[in-house]
Amino acid sequence: MASEKVxxxxxxxxxxxxxxxxxxxxxxxxxxxxxxxxxxxxxxxQIADELEGKVKVGKLxxxxxxxxxxxxxxxxxxxxxxxxxxxxxxxxxxLTTKQKLIALVGE
Numbered sequence: 342m343a344s345e346k347v348x349x350x351x352x353x354x355x356x357x358x359x360x361x362x363x364x365x366x367x368x369x370x371x372x373x374x375x376x377x378x379x380x381x382x383x384x385x386x387q388i389a390d391e392l393e394g395k396v397k398v399g400k401l402x403x404x405x406x407x408x409x410x411x412x413x414x415x416x417x418x419x420x421x422x423x424x425x426x427x428x429x430x431x432x433x434x435x436l437t438t439k440q441k442l443i444a445l446v447g448e
């Protein structure tokens with residue numbers, strides 16, 4: 342079950358929710374048809390629960406929001422990016438572990 346702490350980002354709210362956030366933001370660029378994305382989803386949910394108040398965590402469906410995915414050069418999913426102060430601070434492409442994602446955020 343998805344965590345209610347995981348935000349939904351899209352082309353319309355990406356600037357306000359991610360780039361203008363006071364907190365670091367972990368963005369999971371995902372797609373409904375992507376098997377590895379489904380495998381990563383529970384890990385993203387756990388991070389949202391564990392780092393609540395420190396890091397904003399959310400998902401962006403590349404099919405629903407192609408402008409944002411294109412702007413950041415997302416070519417494969419899952420792609421996880423961390424934004425700090427409106428800038429991309431870190432990135433990982435492909436399925437990975439919770440520990441590596443937490444290290445990516447720097448928490």
